Amino acid sequence: MTPYPLTLTAPERIPTLSEIFRPVSRRVCQVDRALRSWPGSSSPVVRRMASRTISRRGKLIRPGILLLVTGHLGYRGHQDIFLAAAVEGIHLASLIHDDIIDRSTYRRGEKTALQKFGPDFSLLLGDFFFIRSIARSLSMKETEIPEMLAEAARMMIEGEIEELAESYNFNIGRRRYLKIIEKKTASLFQVTCQLACRLGRAGSAEAEALEEYGLNLGLAFQVIDDLLDLVGQPAQTGKPLFSDLKEGRVTLPLILALKKSDQAEHRKLTALLEAAKKKREEGVWPALSALIQNTGAIQETFRQAASFTARARSAAGRLSPSIYRQSLLQLTDFVLWREQ
Amino acid sequence: MTPYPLTLTAPERIPTLSEIFRPVSRRVCQVDRALRSWPGSSSPVVRRMASRTISRRGKLIRPGILLLVTGHLGYRGHQDIFLAAAVEGIHLASLIHDDIIDRSTYRRGEKTALQKFGPDFSLLLGDFFFIRSIARSLSMKETEIPEMLAEAARMMIEGEIEELAESYNFNIGRRRYLKIIEKKTASLFQVTCQLACRLGRAGSAEAEALEEYGLNLGLAFQVIDDLLDLVGQPAQTGKPLFSDLKEGRVTLPLILALKKSDQAEHRKLTALLEAAKKKREEGVWPALSALIQNTGAIQETFRQAASFTARARSAAGRLSPSIYRQSLLQLTDFVLWREQ
Numbered sequence: 001m002t003p004y005p006l007t008l009t010a011p012e013r014i015p016t017l018s019e020i021f022r023p024v025s026r027r028v029c030q031v032d033r034a035l036r037s038w039p040g041s042s043s044p045v046v047r048r049m050a051s052r053t054i055s056r057r058g059k060l061i062r063p064g065i066l067l068l069v070t071g072h073l074g075y076r077g078h079q080d081i082f083l084a085a086a087v088e089g090i091h092l093a094s095l096i097h098d099d100i101i102d103r104s105t106y107r108r109g110e111k112t113a114l115q116k117f118g119p120d121f122s123l124l125l126g127d128f129f130f131i132r133s134i135a136r137s138l139s140m141k142e143t144e145i146p147e148m149l150a151e152a153a154r155m156m157i158e159g160e161i162e163e164l165a166e167s168y169n170f171n172i173g174r175r176r177y178l179k180i181i182e183k184k185t186a187s188l189f190q191v192t193c194q195l196a197c198r199l200g201r202a203g204s205a206e207a208e209a210l211e212e213y214g215l216n217l218g219l220a221f222q223v224i225d226d227l228l229d230l231v232g233q234p235a236q237t238g239k240p241l242f243s244d245l246k247e248g249r250v251t252l253p254l255i256l257a258l259k260k261s262d263q264a265e266h267r268k269l270t271a272l273l274e275a276a277k278k279k280r281e282e283g284v285w286p287a288l289s290a291l292i293q294n295t296g297a298i299q300e301t302f303r304q305a306a307s308f309t310a311r312a313r314s315a316a317g318r319l320s321p322s323i324y325r326q327s328l329l330q331l332t333d334f335v336l337w338r339e340q
Numbered sequence: 341m342t343p344y345p346l347t348l349t350a351p352e353r354i355p356t357l358s359e360i361f362r363p364v365s366r367r368v369c370q371v372d373r374a375l376r377s378w379p380g381s382s383s384p385v386v387r388r389m390a391s392r393t394i395s396r397r398g399k400l401i402r403p404g405i406l407l408l409v410t411g412h413l414g415y416r417g418h419q420d421i422f423l424a425a426a427v428e429g430i431h432l433a434s435l436i437h438d439d440i441i442d443r444s445t446y447r448r449g450e451k452t453a454l455q456k457f458g459p460d461f462s463l464l465l466g467d468f469f470f471i472r473s474i475a476r477s478l479s480m481k482e483t484e485i486p487e488m489l490a491e492a493a494r495m496m497i498e499g500e501i502e503e504l505a506e507s508y509n510f511n512i513g514r515r516r517y518l519k520i521i522e523k524k525t526a527s528l529f530q531v532t533c534q535l536a537c538r539l540g541r542a543g544s545a546e547a548e549a550l551e552e553y554g555l556n557l558g559l560a561f562q563v564i565d566d567l568l569d570l571v572g573q574p575a576q577t578g579k580p581l582f583s584d585l586k587e588g589r590v591t592l593p594l595i596l597a598l599k600k601s602d603q604a605e606h607r608k609l610t611a612l613l614e615a616a617k618k619k620r621e622e623g624v625w626p627a628l629s630a631l632i633q634n635t636g637a638i639q640e641t642f643r644q645a646a647s648f649t650a651r652a653r654s655a656a657g658r659l660s661p662s663i664y665r666q667s668l669l670q671l672t673d674f675v676l677w678r679e680q
Contacts, residue, residue, distance in 0.1 A: 045502060120441045123441060123463060124504065131490055131493045134490060146486065
């Protein structure tokens with residue numbers, strides 16, 4: 001169980017992703033197939049790398065959301081499949097490049113592209129997926145759609161640049177952190193909902209609710225990601241602990257720990273962080289993690305995520321009832337309580 | 341003077357780029373300004389990096405060609421400026437990523453983005469330029485234009501992946517080499533002409549001639565680039581010698597040297613290449629360069645480039661006379677005889 005000593009009570013049972021996406025499960029598989037068909041006309045080396053990179057364990061959360069929303073809106077057509085593949089392609093491109101930057105060797109329990117092909121091939125493979133994703137969206141009838149997707153990709157890249165620029169800045173505040181994760185993660189969730197609204201011709205109240213849903217779900221998703229980096233189970237998350245800290249990323253648990261700590265704790269925290277920065281890492285990570293937990297920052301980070309999922313839930317609650325809305329609501333629980 | 345012991349006679353005087361692009365010089369400056377305005381609404385860190393990356397010494401050859409072609413076609417409007425900026429942006433993105441892969445510290449006599457910002461920021465900055473370039477082309481009225489641009493970018497990336505996959509493959513043939521440089525370099529020159537034809541509503545004969553011009557000019561451009569890596573003057577090219585060889589790139593001069601060498605030369609060549617591959621580099625590069633020159637491969641490589649520029653010239657010759665056509669013709673001489 002997630003080790004958050006909580007004031008919040010966990011739901012009796014957290015739904016699994018395959019339960020949540022059941023109303024669109026067949027269509028999510030079509031997205032996966034569409035994505036795998038992209039390198040079709042490419043040269044063998046590109047095809048081979050691409051097919052070895054599209055993970056069998058990818059959660060396909062963004063495509064799932066897009067299809068739940070078009071389902072809710074009663075959209076009839078296939079453009080949402082291709083669009084969901086484009087969104088997942090953008091996500092995949094950014095994962096491949098992130099893993100180069102973070103020197104990550106494992107993700108979702110599988111070797112990363114970096115580990116499989118080295119940094120040079122991975123770099124170009126990420127480029128390939130970026131360009132292909134935008135290119136695939138160009139066949140959509142609505143010309144605003146590729147613009148929205150390119151804009152989300154730009155936001156994401158800028159968010160990553162800003163995050164990198166704040167590496168080892170232990171004075172970064174909660175507000176700045178939230179602005180960065182909004183750009184780097186939540187913007188793609190938000191645009192996923194907006195794109196689905198555009199395809200499904202959502203009314204303005206529905207579109208507003210869904211946009212709010214996407215934004216807040218995305219924020220919660222990233223906050224929990226940052227939490228799992230400290231308190232997750234590598235066997236479940238599929239990646240080693242403390243990856244963010246090791247790269248100098250200052251995430252919410254640390255920001256709150258620095259803010260909530262008393263003078264003695266603060267001194268210890270700062271000393272450990274300085275040691276980490278100078279790569280004198282022996283014994284640093286467990287000590288840092290214990291200190292952060294002592295300050296109560298873990299629970300407060302979780303509460304921050306919970307407040308985002310509460311907003312997402314309330315936004316989805318404004319939609320008319322449907323099996324798709326039900327899934328969108330369940331997804332907020334999954335994102336908050338997930339252990340992977 | 342270029343050290344090619346030639347059967348071909350050099351023109352009395354090679355025109356400079358600023359002479360060649362004189363008919364569109366004011367408009368080329370507008371392209372430069374358009375490109376610099378891109379990061380306008382971005383965060384300060386992105387703006388700062390982008391403006392420090394857009395070179396003051398960039399040749400702006402692709403934008404120049406695009407504007408010469410729209411000039412020749414009598415196009416009246418400003419879309420060609422934005423489109424030329426998008427083409428240059430794609431080129432810039434790929435240079436930034438290439439420099440990461442090749443670990444290049446200098447280009448055009450300036451520090452590369454890699455050298456200025458390190459690999460992580462450079463990677464994201466390249467992504468930023470890729471995405472922005474496609475995004476900027478989306479505002480064009482013709483929906484095929486972003487598709488053509490994205491397709492050229494895909495070809496370019498695939499060409500680079502294939503080139504990388506052939507590193508240290510000393511058995512690669514001329515035909516395979518030409519296929520790779522067509523994808524990685526010539527496709528963007530070709531699409532530059534095609535895009536200009538689309539905007540300027542070229543007739544089919546004109547369009548065919550210009551497409552042939554772009555393709556052959558691009559092929560010649562890359563062959564000469566590969567030649568300058570062996571026999572250029574670093575003070576002129578702005579980058580160190582043997583960069584390709586050091587990264588295991590097998591380019592035309594080497595391919596031809598291996599083919600033309602007698603048994604003794606071939607043995608020496610292979611021994612030097614194997615030493616280089618194993619990073620036992622002492623004394624290897626000058627010896628390798630001398631051996632390659634001995635076989636006559638330098639002249640034959642130059643003749644290959646000359647045959648491409650001859651085709652480009654003949655294609656441009658099919659256009660009706662104009663000052664713009666005159667520049668396109670001069671450009672073939674510049675590309676062939678350039679020392680930078």
